[in-house]
Amino acid sequence: xxxxxxxxxxxxxxxxxxxxxxxxxxxxxxxxxxxxxxxxxxxxxxxxxxxxxxxxxxxxxxxxxxxxxxxxxxxxxxxxxxxxxxxxxxxxxxxxxxxxxxxxxxxxxxxxxxxxxxxxxxxxxxxxxxxxxxxxxxxxxxxxxxxxxxxxxxxxxxxxxxxxxxxxxxxxxxxxxxxxxxxxxxxxxxxxxxxxxxxxxxxxxxxxxxxxxxxxxxxxxxxxxxxxxxxxxxxxxxxxxxxxxxxxxxxxxxxxxxxxxxxxxxxxxxxxxxxxxxxxxxxxxxxxxxxxxxxxxxxxxxxxxxxxxxxxxxxxxxxxxxxxxxxxxxxxxxxxxxxxxxxxxxxxxxxxxxxxxxxxxxxxxxxxxxxxxxxxxxxxxxxxxxxxxxxxxxxxxxxxxxxxxxxxxxxxxxxxxxxxxxxxxxxxxxxxxxxxxxxxxxxxxxxxxxxxxxxxxxxxxxxxxxxxxxxxxxxxxxxxxxxxxxxxxxxxxxxxxxxxxxxxxxxxxxx
Amino acid sequence: xxxxxxxxxxxxxxxxxxxxxxxxxxxxxxxxxxxxxxxxxxxxxxxxxxxxxxxxxxxxxxxxxxxxxxxxxxxxxxxxxxxxxxxxxxxxxxxxxxxxxxxxxxxxxxxxxxxxxxxxxxxxxxxxxxxxxxxxxxxxxxxxxxxxxxxxxxxxxxxxxxxxxxxxxxxxxxxxxxxxxxxxxxxxxxxxxxxxxxxxxxxxxxxxxxxxxxxxxxxxxxxxxxxxxxxxxxxxxxxxxxxxxxxxxxxxxxxxxxxxxxxxxxxxxxxxxxxxxxxxxxxxxxxxxxxxxxxxxxxxxxxxxxxxxxxxxxxxxxxxxxxxxxxxxxxxxxxxxxxxxxxxxxxxxxxxxxxxxxxxxxxxxxxxxxxxxxxxxxxxxxxxxxxxxxxxxxxxxxxxxxxxxxxxxxxxxxxxxxxxxxxxxxxxxxxxxxxxxxxxxxxxxxxxxxxxxxxxxxxxxxxxxxx
Numbered sequence: 001x002x003x004x005x006x007x008x009x010x011x012x013x014x015x016x017x018x019x020x021x022x023x024x025x026x027x028x029x030x031x032x033x034x035x036x037x038x039x040x041x042x043x044x045x046x047x048x049x050x051x052x053x054x055x056x057x058x059x060x061x062x063x064x065x066x067x068x069x070x071x072x073x074x075x076x077x078x079x080x081x082x083x084x085x086x087x088x089x090x091x092x093x094x095x096x097x098x099x100x101x102x103x104x105x106x107x108x109x110x111x112x113x114x115x116x117x118x119x120x121x122x123x124x125x126x127x128x129x130x131x132x133x134x135x136x137x138x139x140x141x142x143x144x145x146x147x148x149x150x151x152x153x154x155x156x157x158x159x160x161x162x163x164x165x166x167x168x169x170x171x172x173x174x175x176x177x178x179x180x181x182x183x184x185x186x187x188x189x190x191x192x193x194x195x196x197x198x199x200x201x202x203x204x205x206x207x208x209x210x211x212x213x214x215x216x217x218x219x220x221x222x223x224x225x226x227x228x229x230x231x232x233x234x235x236x237x238x239x240x241x242x243x244x245x246x247x248x249x250x251x252x253x254x255x256x257x258x259x260x261x262x263x264x265x266x267x268x269x270x271x272x273x274x275x276x277x278x279x280x281x282x283x284x285x286x287x288x289x290x291x292x293x294x295x296x297x298x299x300x301x302x303x304x305x306x307x308x309x310x311x312x313x314x315x316x317x318x319x320x321x322x323x324x325x326x327x328x329x330x331x332x333x334x335x336x337x338x339x340x341x342x343x344x345x346x347x348x349x350x351x352x353x354x355x356x357x358x359x360x361x362x363x364x365x366x367x368x369x370x371x372x373x374x375x376x377x378x379x380x381x382x383x384x385x386x387x388x389x390x391x392x393x394x395x396x397x398x399x400x401x402x403x404x405x406x407x408x409x410x411x412x413x414x415x416x417x418x419x420x421x422x423x424x425x426x427x428x429x430x431x432x433x434x435x436x437x438x439x440x441x442x443x444x445x446x447x448x449x450x451x452x453x454x455x456x457x458x459x460x461x462x463x464x465x466x467x468x469x470x471x472x473x474x475x476x477x478x479x480x481x482x483x484x485x486x487x488x489x490x491x492x493x494x495x496x497x498x499x500x501x502x503x504x505x506x507x508x509x510x511x
Numbered sequence: 512x513x514x515x516x517x518x519x520x521x522x523x524x525x526x527x528x529x530x531x532x533x534x535x536x537x538x539x540x541x542x543x544x545x546x547x548x549x550x551x552x553x554x555x556x557x558x559x560x561x562x563x564x565x566x567x568x569x570x571x572x573x574x575x576x577x578x579x580x581x582x583x584x585x586x587x588x589x590x591x592x593x594x595x596x597x598x599x600x601x602x603x604x605x606x607x608x609x610x611x612x613x614x615x616x617x618x619x620x621x622x623x624x625x626x627x628x629x630x631x632x633x634x635x636x637x638x639x640x641x642x643x644x645x646x647x648x649x650x651x652x653x654x655x656x657x658x659x660x661x662x663x664x665x666x667x668x669x670x671x672x673x674x675x676x677x678x679x680x681x682x683x684x685x686x687x688x689x690x691x692x693x694x695x696x697x698x699x700x701x702x703x704x705x706x707x708x709x710x711x712x713x714x715x716x717x718x719x720x721x722x723x724x725x726x727x728x729x730x731x732x733x734x735x736x737x738x739x740x741x742x743x744x745x746x747x748x749x750x751x752x753x754x755x756x757x758x759x760x761x762x763x764x765x766x767x768x769x770x771x772x773x774x775x776x777x778x779x780x781x782x783x784x785x786x787x788x789x790x791x792x793x794x795x796x797x798x799x800x801x802x803x804x805x806x807x808x809x810x811x812x813x814x815x816x817x818x819x820x821x822x823x824x825x826x827x828x829x830x831x832x833x834x835x836x837x838x839x840x841x842x843x844x845x846x847x848x849x850x851x852x853x854x855x856x857x858x859x860x861x862x863x864x865x866x867x868x869x870x871x872x873x874x875x876x877x878x879x880x881x882x883x884x885x886x887x888x889x890x891x892x893x894x895x896x897x898x899x900x901x902x903x904x905x906x907x908x909x910x911x912x913x914x915x916x917x918x919x920x921x922x923x924x925x926x927x928x929x930x931x932x933x934x935x936x937x938x939x940x941x942x943x944x945x946x947x948x949x950x951x952x953x954x955x956x957x958x959x960x961x962x963x964x965x966x967x968x969x970x971x972x973x974x975x976x977x978x
Binding site: 239 | 526531630639641653657760762780785
């Protein structure tokens with residue numbers, strides 16, 4: 001009996017105008033936007049490759065250990081075509097040096113050709129689904145019950161020995177089958193377009209992630225179909241059902257996701273927390289600076305050579321030490337709680353007069369290097385917690401609020417699959433921090449802090465090739481799945497609740 | 512006709528959609544007002560602080576050479592008091608232009624200031640989710656048009672389905688009267704909640720003492736309101752057109768909704784992205800390279816000419832002055848060219864997207880609210896005018912001093928009389944309504960054209976249709 005019902009419903013649905021229109025519009029929108037998105041991705045990839053190249057060239061100029069300041073770049077995520085998330089907005093260049101623990105808040109952004117192009121919002125594939133799929137689902141659903149009731153055909157069906165649950169199930173299954181056609185077709189086209197682009201190489205993992213996105217889309221689609229069906233069961237007339245469905249759509253898709261943050265979350269001010277954390281970090285570095293000066297006062301041979309250790313104090317530095325550059329500074333930024341010390345000297349050739357001072361300088365740097373590393377680590381512990389409470393927690397609350405609409409859940413789930421959510425992007429900065437550890441281990445390994453090569457290239461430039469290269473792998477598919485899991489579960493639960501609700505209402509309703 | 516309109520209005524006022532519309536519009540407009548009240552004072556404070564700081568720095572200079580070399584410093588864009596009408600993507604547009612950038616300084620000479628058009632620094636530290644701003648542009652462009660569709664999709668086809676249309680036409684009423692009556696009915700029944708929402712919004716905003724709306728602002732608001740009504744009419748006409756062409760009201764709604772989604776939600780950004788691919792501006796690297804090359808070339812030219820002069824101090828100074836001025840003009844010309852190319856790319860994309868009515872209404876709202884891209888261009892022009900004035904001031908002051916050698920560009924060649932800080936011209940960012948009208952004319956015309964086309968389409972369709 002169920003199959004008969006499904007067949008009837010399928011034929012009813014497939015031959016309709018709305019089905020043809022839905023397929024057409026989905027294909028049109030997805031194809032047009034995929035073209036744009038691929039172009040955009042290619043541009044970003046090109047910018048990334050340029051950065052890699054210039055970075056490689058720059059590393060040739062770093063002749064001493066202390067000038068080793070790598071800048072690691074974040075590659076654009078090919079799955080950002082599906083859901084861009086934070087991939088485009090967050091900074092994509094991170095500085096690595098032993099004296100500073102990099103975070104998301106200290107990144108630069110490589111130059112765009114025309115920054116004004118940001119005026120035009122980019123539309124990703126998931127956004128199209130969010131808007132159009134939900135609309136199509138409601139258009140399919142609003143008259144599922146109410147329409148049949150109006151026409152009187154429902155009464156006919158019920159006279160047959162079928163259970164009401166079966167009727168609902170048949171309607172649900174057949175409509176979902178129909179709705180899958182535009183969804184799968186457009187996704188298939190998008191994937192085909194992706195594979196034709198030479199710039200994009202998708203791994204097997206990426207295809208599985210796309211599978212995850214499709215799964216989330218289906219669950220999302222089903223939520224809206226069931227919402228429409230519930231409205232259709234509750235209302236007597238199709239006109240009312242339609243009106244209600246459209247307003248529900250407008251509210252959940254258009255209004256809620258954009259208005260809720262403005263309406264509920266006021267701009268938080270965490271100024272006191274910020275100030276206290278900054279003070280604490282500042283204290284740590286000031287203690288460091290005192291110790292450094294103490295060391296200089298004890299160790300330097302006063303009067304003999306004013307340049308030993310007193311780096312940067314003399315304006316004629318370059319003339320005395322030979323060619324090269326040298327600087328030291330404190331980087332301070334209270335808005336991101338950044339406070340750290342850098343001393344770089346990249347001297348190609350030592351002046352004869354300063355050669356006797358080399359052992360003193362070696363002593364000083366042997367002391368300074370590990371001191372900087374440890375202080376940076378201590379400051380990081382404070383900073384990490386403060387950043388977490390000041391920036392990350394409000395962002396998480398915002399995302400929780402957005403989950404008040406199925407659109408928010410769907411968006412979160414697909415971002416998690418694509419790896420463009422906050423956690424996915426923080427993976428990169430985690431990798432950058434790990435790379436900093438690699439760099440420090442490398443320094444210890446080479447005994448760099450106490451070596452002459454730390455500050456001068458007299459005995460030849462540092463061979464950076466033996467330093468392991470930075471590489472960033474996006475997280476494993478299991479991790480993506482685990483991150484997407486809660487939202488998919490939430491969507492599934494809503495599905496179940498809605499279905500039970502419809503069942504209960506339909507059981508009791510008069511035909 | 513009034514009879515039909517009245518009947519429509521009564522029908523609508525009692526309906527579910529009217530109630531939902533009212534709630535939706537009131538809620539959105541309330542959010543808009545509250546957000547504006549929170550954000551605007553902060554924005555204004557920031558602007559005033561920045562301007563004061565910049566002015567103080569400018570006035571601390573008393574020496575004419577320093578004034579001529581250092582430049583006016585940061586020049587800020589004045590935030591619009593009608594920011595709540597249209598956000599205009601302000602965060603992607605720079606809020607200042609730096610009039611103080613100079614590239615080099617060597618043996619006694621220093622490059623003069625030039626206008627440096629820095630792009631807006633995107634807040635790459637912001638990890639909060641992206642949302643569309645709830646401004647009037649959103650409420651009118653998206654919500655109001657959707658509501659217009661929901662009110663009209665069944666106004667002809669629904670009556671035809673019910674058979675009441677036949678009854679109406681059986682009385683001796685001409686068809687166009689029926690159509691106009693329906694149109695007016697729908698217009699009034701949407702305008703009422705919309706006007707209510709807008710009045711409430713303005714009431715909330717004007718109660719606050721921190722956010723003041725001048726008479727200029729109120730006339731702009733009046734224009735914006737008329738634009739909104741025109742836009743509403745456009746979608747009503749479209750709804751009537753589709754509704755009279757299509758037999759079933761369900762099909763009519765499907766068509767209208769899919770059209771709406773395509774034109775309103777997707778068309779603006781998709782078409783803009785495609786169109787911006789047709790014209791390309793030079794890349795930042797190219798610009799940077801050309802700038803370096805330019806500086807080196809001019810320097811080389813200067814050096815060779817300097818060798819030609821034999822220890823003639825006066826001649827040397829003249830050459831130096833010439834070089835400094837040429838250097839700054841050429842550099843400024845280059846960055847101007849870069850900026851023009853960028854703007855041209857955006858301008859092209861914006862023109863092409865005019866095929867979508869929502870873009871038209873957004874352009875109009877931005878223009879009259881004094882935000883967005885048009886306003887930004889106006890700001891750039893204001894700054895350029897000021898830069899000319901500033902340079903004029905320097906040469907006037909120099910000319911007025913008989914002791915000066917009148918060689919601008921070198922310290923020795925210029926007047927050494929102290930300058931009173933008050934006499935230095937200051938930058939005032941202004942907005943002119945007449946210029947805005949010029950910028951808006953084409954959008955306004957296109958919007959009207961759309962409306963006329965749709966309305967006459969609806970008329971033709973309805974006159975010829977069989978009942």
